[in-house]
Amino acid sequence: MEVFQPKKEVLSKEGFLGFSHPGKEFRFDRVRLISELLALGHSKITQSIAELVATEVEKEISRCKIEFLSLELVSELVAFQLHELGLVRLKNSPVLHAAQNENNPFPEKDESLNPDLLAVMALQKESVQMAPEKAPLKSVRIVPEFGEEGTQYLLQHVLLANGQNAVRETVQECFLRVARCVAEGEARYQPISVLQEIEDKFYAMMARGEFLPEISVLQNAGKPGSILISSFSFSVDNSIDSVFETMKEAAFVHQNGGMCSFNFSQLYPKENGLSPQGFLNIYHSVTSSFFNKHPVSAAFLPVDHPDIVELVKAVSQKHSTNLRLTVGLQDSFFQELNRDGPWPLVHSQSGKPVKMTKARDLLAVFVDAILSGAKLDFVFMDKFNSLNPVASFGSYQTVGVEGDVPLLHHEAVPCGAINLSKFVLEGQFSWDALAETLFLGIRFMDNILEVASYPRPEFKNTASAFRKISLGLAGFADVFSGLDIPYDSQEAVDLASQIMSFVQRKSQEASVRLASHRGVFQKFTDSWYVHHGLKRRHSLITNLFCTDALASIWGCTPGLEAQVPMASLQGQLALQAAVEEHVEGLVYKKILFDESTKPEDLVFALLQAHRYGLRHLCFAKQETQKWFVRSIKKIVDDQMGFSKEYSYFDVPEDGTY
Structure with a gap:
């Protein structure tokens, strides 16, 4: 069999990829295919993309056991892979060759991407078959059974009521409503007859207590135009347009049952314009006028913002119980802590220091706020943003309202969790059953x-571009108990790491499987997954968000929390670190302390969390105890070495300290 050599002209009327004599056959040459793809001059076809396409084409050829190839077959295989990556659109003919376009057989897509890259994939690929038509299943519905606390929570917060606030649906009807609504998402990819089967699977998974979506889905699914995602992110700058547009969008989110998380890093210091506290004052005034209360909200502010102390003290006040503040800590902040150095507070626009303080003084303020009961958590920025798979579109701007989901500007991520306690059977952990639930749960969230529905088109565009989901877990402590493993032990740490590693691996496999039917996320070619050859449906999957509400329904422990406090601070941090190693996003773990906890314990926990390389740290106190900033500053100094009193002062004009 003749093996044709490529002509010098990469693109010609005679053939694709430089092969002349259409109709002749040849053997596959991976190196040459990569070279010719790069020579196409397509701006998005990088070396990594070309290698990925060649690998997928080679897999398909190997799967079909084809030794000799026709030009038409290679053209179709390559075109299909480029289409799958969102770089071209398939023409009416399944065979794309150079004669269709004498300049470029694979023109670049325009910027207005399709809502989904692979809506037609199942019709094009031989290995993926559409499900056959079948009659709807007439299955016997499982009756959900929850404990008294779970039933009460559903009655008070979830089940639909009539105009007189009388409950008008059962738990079973609620789950049927949710399953039916979410199963409609299959319509683009499956025959209508299959939707009933998927609905039954979704319902059974919820009724068995194995999986539940976040509360907003349970409350709003099936209501026209209702929001199914709880947290929406906004980045606010100092322009009037930005401030009032954000106010309007946030009010609409709250009106539809959502919550807002704001990034204030671009707002000016209070001396130069609208400060973070000034924004919140206006925001609370506007929203409370419409909703008769302060809506649950969150704010993000980096530790080098000039108003950081003012905002931390504000969230320490009793009237700020509906506001959570996340402080972004850089590695350089911990360096200054270690050497007791000055810490610059910089103007958001100029980037120049406007005030100086001590890093240890700031740490003392944080510890005092935590001990006073403030909703204050921390993100370790360098580690946090280093794991952003779509960093070319910007760094993470904030986290969810519970401090638990990493978010870009104008982003909202659906959340759902698995109840691990359901997979302990007769002293054994059921890995196979967990794998099945993982796939179905990820399909549910997709x-x-x-x-x-989204309050603004920008949120929908971001969701379509990155297709992030947040898969969480609850019931770790119940698993330990069911297997007779002490919570505060190395054995528990090892098992938690093993479970999370399994969940991460199987979740990624599920996302790849879905991508083979439904397509990769739109911005896949600009993500780091291209370099790893992982054709995923979602840019983010595993993210252990706050499952307190879902755990109340299930009657299990939320997330990584213990059944009976208190585990040691060291043990809690070690457990979080072991799990976070296998998580793509954040791990929401409340580091619990009680009235016996001393300030130096919290200082130790914060420093140890940074040493462990954690991305997120959240404290939760069980009982109130008042400490004073001045005494805490002395404790911080005692923990880290002697320091003189060091307060704010203006930066000298010469820029020196």
């Missing part, structure tokens, strides 16, 4: 992205 469907939420299809059926969800």
Whole structure:
């Protein structure tokens, strides 16, 4: 069999990829295919993309056991892979060759991407078959059974009521409503007859207590135009347009049952314009006028913002119980802590220091706020943003309202969790059953992205571009108890790491499987997954968000929390670090302390969390105890070495300290 050599002209009327004599056959040459793809001059076809396409084409050829190839077959295989990556659109003919376009057989896509890259994939690929038509299943519905606390929570917060606030649906009807709504997300990819089967699977998974979506889905699924995602992110700058547009969008989110998380890093210091506290004052005034209360909200502020102390003290006040503040800590902040150095507070626009303080003084303020009961948590910025798979579109701007989901500007991520306690059977952990639930749960959340409504087009565009989902877990401590493993032990740490590693691996496999039917996320070619050859449906999957509400329904422990406090601070941090190693996003773990906890314990926990390389740290006190900033500053100094009193002062004009 003749093996044709490529002509010098990469693109010609005679053939694709330089092969002349259409109709002749040849053997596959991976190196040459990569070279010719790069020579196409497509701005998005990088070395990594070319290698990925060649690998997928080679897999398909190997799968079909084809030794000799026709030009038409290679053209179709390559075109299909480029289409799958969102770089071209398939023409009416399944065979794309150079004669269709004498300049470029694979023109670049325009910037207005399709809502989904692979809506037609199942019709094009031989290995993926559409499900056959079948009659709807007439299955016997499982009756959900929850404990008294779970039933009460559903009655008070979830089940639909009539105009007189009388409950008008059962738990079973609620789950049927949710399953039916979410199953409609299959309509683009499956025959209508299959939707009933998927609905039954979704319902059974919830009724068995194995999986539940976040509360907003349970409350709003099936209501026209209702929001199914709880947290929406906004980055606010100092322009009047930005401030009042954000106010309007946030009010609409609250009106529809959502919550808002704001990034204030671009707001000016209070001396130069609208400060973070000034924004919150206006925001609370506006929203409380419409909703008769302060809506649950969150704010993010870096530790080098001039108003950081003012905002931390504000969230320490009793009237700020509906506001959570996340402080972004850089590695350089911990360096200054270690050497007791000065810490610059910089102007958001000029980037120049406007005030100086001591890093240890700031740490003392943080510890005092935590001990006073403030909703204050921390993100370790360098580690946090180093794991952003789509960093080319910007760094993470904030986290969810519970401090638990990493978010870009104008982003909202659907959340759902698995109840691990359901997979301990007769002293054994059921890995196979967990794997099945993982796949179905990820499919459930992918469907939420299809059926969800958004308050603004920007949120929908971001969701379509990155298709992030947040898969959480609850019941770790119940698993330990069911297997007779002490919570505060190395054995528990090892098992938690093993479970999370399994969840991460199987979740990624599920996302790849979904991508083979439904397509990769739109911005896949600009993500780091290209370099790893992982054709995923979602840019983010595993993210252990706050599952307190879902755990109340299930009657299990939320997330990584213990059944009976208190585990040691060291043990709690070690457990979080072991799990976070296998998580793509954040791990929401409340580091619990009680009235016996001393300030130096919290200082130790914060420093140890940074040493462990954690991305997120959240404290939760059990009982109130008042400490004073001045005494805490002395404790911080005692923990880290002697320091003189060091307060704010203006930066000298010469820029020296």
